[in-house]
Amino acid sequence: MKWNLDCSECDFTSLPRGLDTVCPECGSALLVCYANTPAVELKGARSDCSMWRYPEWLPLEDGEVPISLGEGGTPLLHLETLGGENESLRVYVKDESQNPTGSFKARGLSAAVTRAAHSGAEAFVVPTAGNAGIALSAYGARAGIPVTVFAPETTPVAILAQIRYFGADLKLVNGHIGDCGAAAREESAKNGAFDMSTLKEPYRIEGKKTLGLEVAEQLGWELPDAIIYPTGGGTGLIGMWKCFKELRAAHWLDGALPRMYSVQSEGCAPVVRAYTAGDTEVAPWENPETLAAGLRVPAPFGGKLMLRALRESGGGAVAVSDSQMLEEQRLVAARDGLDLAPEGAATVAALKKLVASESIGAGDTVVLFNTGAGWLYRL
Amino acid sequence: MKWNLDCSECDFTSLPRGLDTVCPECGSALLVCYANTPAVELKGARSDCSMWRYPEWLPLEDGEVPISLGEGGTPLLHLETLGGENESLRVYVKDESQNPTGSFKARGLSAAVTRAAHSGAEAFVVPTAGNAGIALSAYGARAGIPVTVFAPETTPVAILAQIRYFGADLKLVNGHIGDCGAAAREESAKNGAFDMSTLKEPYRIEGKKTLGLEVAEQLGWELPDAIIYPTGGGTGLIGMWKCFKELRAAHWLDGALPRMYSVQSEGCAPVVRAYTAGDTEVAPWENPETLAAGLRVPAPFGGKLMLRALRESGGGAVAVSDSQMLEEQRLVAARDGLDLAPEGAATVAALKKLVASESIGAGDTVVLFNTGAGWLYRL
Numbered sequence: 001m002k003w004n005l006d007c008s009e010c011d012f013t014s015l016p017r018g019l020d021t022v023c024p025e026c027g028s029a030l031l032v033c034y035a036n037t038p039a040v041e042l043k044g045a046r047s048d049c050s051m052w053r054y055p056e057w058l059p060l061e062d063g064e065v066p067i068s069l070g071e072g073g074t075p076l077l078h079l080e081t082l083g084g085e086n087e088s089l090r091v092y093v094k095d096e097s098q099n100p101t102g103s104f105k106a107r108g109l110s111a112a113v114t115r116a117a118h119s120g121a122e123a124f125v126v127p128t129a130g131n132a133g134i135a136l137s138a139y140g141a142r143a144g145i146p147v148t149v150f151a152p153e154t155t156p157v158a159i160l161a162q163i164r165y166f167g168a169d170l171k172l173v174n175g176h177i178g179d180c181g182a183a184a185r186e187e188s189a190k191n192g193a194f195d196m197s198t199l200k201e202p203y204r205i206e207g208k209k210t211l212g213l214e215v216a217e218q219l220g221w222e223l224p225d226a227i228i229y230p231t232g233g234g235t236g237l238i239g240m241w242k243c244f245k246e247l248r249a250a251h252w253l254d255g256a257l258p259r260m261y262s263v264q265s266e267g268c269a270p271v272v273r274a275y276t277a278g279d280t281e282v283a284p285w286e287n288p289e290t291l292a293a294g295l296r297v298p299a300p301f302g303g304k305l306m307l308r309a310l311r312e313s314g315g316g317a318v319a320v321s322d323s324q325m326l327e328e329q330r331l332v333a334a335r336d337g338l339d340l341a342p343e344g345a346a347t348v349a350a351l352k353k354l355v356a357s358e359s360i361g362a363g364d365t366v367v368l369f370n371t372g373a374g375w376l377y378r379l
Numbered sequence: 380m381k382w383n384l385d386c387s388e389c390d391f392t393s394l395p396r397g398l399d400t401v402c403p404e405c406g407s408a409l410l411v412c413y414a415n416t417p418a419v420e421l422k423g424a425r426s427d428c429s430m431w432r433y434p435e436w437l438p439l440e441d442g443e444v445p446i447s448l449g450e451g452g453t454p455l456l457h458l459e460t461l462g463g464e465n466e467s468l469r470v471y472v473k474d475e476s477q478n479p480t481g482s483f484k485a486r487g488l489s490a491a492v493t494r495a496a497h498s499g500a501e502a503f504v505v506p507t508a509g510n511a512g513i514a515l516s517a518y519g520a521r522a523g524i525p526v527t528v529f530a531p532e533t534t535p536v537a538i539l540a541q542i543r544y545f546g547a548d549l550k551l552v553n554g555h556i557g558d559c560g561a562a563a564r565e566e567s568a569k570n571g572a573f574d575m576s577t578l579k580e581p582y583r584i585e586g587k588k589t590l591g592l593e594v595a596e597q598l599g600w601e602l603p604d605a606i607i608y609p610t611g612g613g614t615g616l617i618g619m620w621k622c623f624k625e626l627r628a629a630h631w632l633d634g635a636l637p638r639m640y641s642v643q644s645e646g647c648a649p650v651v652r653a654y655t656a657g658d659t660e661v662a663p664w665e666n667p668e669t670l671a672a673g674l675r676v677p678a679p680f681g682g683k684l685m686l687r688a689l690r691e692s693g694g695g696a697v698a699v700s701d702s703q704m705l706e707e708q709r710l711v712a713a714r715d716g717l718d719l720a721p722e723g724a725a726t727v728a729a730l731k732k733l734v735a736s737e738s739i740g741a742g743d744t745v746v747l748f749n750t751g752a753g754w755l756y757r758l
Contacts, residue, residue: 049428049452069716070454070474073428077449095449098477100716138716158758165757167713334546337448337479337517378544379537379758 003059005030005202008305016059018119019194021201029302030202031242032059049073051107051210057246059115059206067114067143069100071107072210076218076367081335082348084355090365091351092224094215095338096372101138101162103131103341103372104211108235109196111207113139116194121145123193127180129232130159130293131372136196137166148187150180155293158379176288177232177297198233199302205239212243215367216253223258225364226315228350230343230371231262231271232297234306241309258367259315261359262306263343263350265290266319268298271306275317280307291322292342294371316359324349329374342377344370382438384409384581387684395438397498398573400580408681409581410621411438428452430486430589436625438494438585445493446522448479450486451589455597455746460714461727463734469744470730471603473594474717475751480541482720482751483590484514487614488575490586492518495573500524502572506559508611509538509672510751515575516545527566529559534672537758555667556611556676577612578681584618591622594746595632603637604743605694607729609722609750610641610650611676613685620688637746638694640738641685642722642729644669645698647677650685654696659686670701671721673750695738699728708753721756723749 005020006013009028023030034057051072052058060066075095082091096104109132116124125148126136133149140147147168151160152175163170173180181197188195198204216223223244229237237260247253264272268288274281282303288296300306310317322342329345332338340348347368354360384399385392388407402409413436430451431437439445454474461470475483488511495503504527505515512528519526526547530539531554542549552559560576567574577583595602602623608616616639626632643651647667653660661682667675679685689696701721708724711717719727726747733739 050454068454068456070456070477073452075429075447075449075479077447095479098449098479100454100474100477101718138718140716141713142716144714158754161758162718162754165712165718165753166716333544334520335523337519337521337545339480339517339541339544374544375537375541375754375758379540379754 003035004033006033019116019121021195029199029305032202032206051110051207051214054210054213057209057213058111059203064118066110067117067139068110069106069138069142071099071110071207072214074098074214076215077338079336082351086355086362088362089355089360092365092367093338094211094367094369096370097339097341101131101134102376103135104208104236104369105132105135107207107210108204109135109139109207112196112201112203113143113145115203116201117143117145121194123191124148124196125184125187125193126150126196127177127184129177129296130155131376133168133170134159134162134166137163137168140168141166148193150183150187152176152180152296156377158376159293162376178299197301198235205235205242208236208239209243211236211369212240213247216247219365221253223253223255224367226259226261226360226366228261228263228347228354228366228368230292230295230346230369231264231300231306232294233300234262234271234302236369236371237262237309238302238305241313257313260309260313261315261350261354262310262317263346264317264319265292265295265346266321268296269319270298271300271303272317272319274303274307275310280304282307291377292325292346293377294341294343295346318350318353320346320349320353333374338370339374340370341372341374343372344368382414383412385412398495398500400574408578408684411581411585430489430586430593433589433592436588436592437490438582443497445489446496446518447489448485448517448521450478450489450586451593453477453593455594456717458715461730465734465741467741468734468739471744471746472717473590473746473748475749476718476720480510480513480517481755482510482514483587483615483748484511486586486589487583488514488518488586491575491580491582492522492524494582495580496522496524500573502570503527503575504563504566504572505529505575506556506563508556508675509534510755511577512547512549513538513541513545516542516547519547520545527572529562529566531555531559531675535756537755538672541755557678576680577614584614584621587615587618588622590615590748591619592626595626598744600632602632602634603746605638605640605739605745607640607642607726607733607745607747609671609674609725609748610643610679610685611673612679613641613650613681615748615750616641616688617681617684620692636692639688639692640694640729640733641689641696642725643696643698644671644674644725645700647675648698649677650679650682651696651698653682653686654689659683661686670756671704671725672756673720673722674725697729697732699725699732703728712753717749718753719749720751720753722751723747
């Protein structure tokens, strides 16, 4: 075995046993830990543009073929317009809408479906705020494994149409993603379908981690000064933070790690609230409401890990309004030719706030994440 | 200057002069011809995944920055399900839906807008069957140059919505792309907007050519036995054929070139008709009708070049019905997790016909092209 599964909270560690979920001791998330540090010579350029071009950092055994639709390899675009009057502020957007199924969820679910398929899963179930449901539908189809998706009935219609199009059994829930999670657990208990919930199995985060690998590679193996990331479940932020520490430990990188900033919607900002209050746990947000479906996560399972990454990195957390997201979405489309998801537009609004508060400024290199395609929320 | 512009039909050749269009002698398409053969040592892997990772094969001067949204670097997916019972038939799909703006049109328009922007264009106009209109809208926005798009009023509504979203001035035409072309020429004559019509300027095809470069690189610098490509305007097919010959001349490749197959809709099959009749020119198709908007091109400007590529390569041309496309679209979504455009689904239907007629068979490696995202035609 190439890796261990280490609990993110307690001292539990084990070899992977197939269909691993959370820590059997304390219920916290398990994280992959590589037994052997990959050699630094491996970091050169490769011809494969998918995230699987980093096999040494991914949970794939020699000779295994991943369940892939070509996820990863998305562009890091320098957007001159976003620096504003501050000429020495360099702003990049990592455009994750160019993934299969139109969002960053493809990375995590490619990794998770790959492992689960190799481990004999016969059915999948997932609660979703939207995009993860599309991705699991598609990767389930690719693996030949049936999928059930629980989504809030408020999910944008184009997202629901895509989930159905890939053949998943879609069940609408009168509630938020937390309610969908309860329904998914019930389904799983009833029929044995494997639960693909965020951080409730250890491989989605490994796929998301490749966001960090790609940013590092695309900046010539130097990290940005700051990262602004929209956090619903937070796997991407947690995954990147994990990745940066792994890369530094393996001497692929040196120097300071980026300041990590979480962005949420004013209508559902449990991480911002906890961060500002100095809490180490995230308390559930009452009555979550936002058009950014991916941010309507009132009680993220990875809340603690997020807060830890924000603090360790010297970053922070910012809430923006839905109307600010819509405004930035429109501006960026007409000015830069990108169709940002509302969650992606939230990072643009957050950048302005962080510049105004002088958390980000002259000389900084900043990476924003557009986690998905805007049309999925609009059509 | 790094390249010349050679007429595809007569002996005309010149250095690029900026805003070049067609051959001033005979009105045929101009093609880029590189003055110096790129060194074979350059073909190694690079970290950039966009099509601009092949600068030596693209019309970009040293120090110039392309107008890019990260186009290219799309996956070549091995679809085991498509080989049918024929186990030694290997079938790949090049998934161009993962480009910016959701289609292969991004490649050509990135190249064309780059050159036109560096040459001082102040406005663009384009006739479109759909996807090229979205791409030009977005790349025009990225370049800060206003865009006018003429599209048939039958164009799928999601495509029209995306064109408007990126800020283009969209004008609907009661007719097909040929009628839109006439309207675009009139607009161009009236206000000087640069006409981006397929093959009416020499750079869209250079962008499309990178389809061929990527297929070669992704197959380890060996070409497939056959390529099945949906041809409306045909720039991709012509561009790849150009590319393969360039690569062979530069000793990047050796051995046989692929058999090139054109696929069209039974409701608009001017190339198939001309190929079958042994003609060297493509006569206009009366009353073109197909739900595959990109194939509703009754009189492609590049018809002659297409016929030449099909014959030189020992390939052919096949028409399939709209209902066959819809059937394959559904099958591939539920079985393989890909949301094919109808034009992409047409290549799957064509593969079955070509296998049935024994044009393609055991031992062949075949590449199909999914030129765009299915949702753009459906939502």
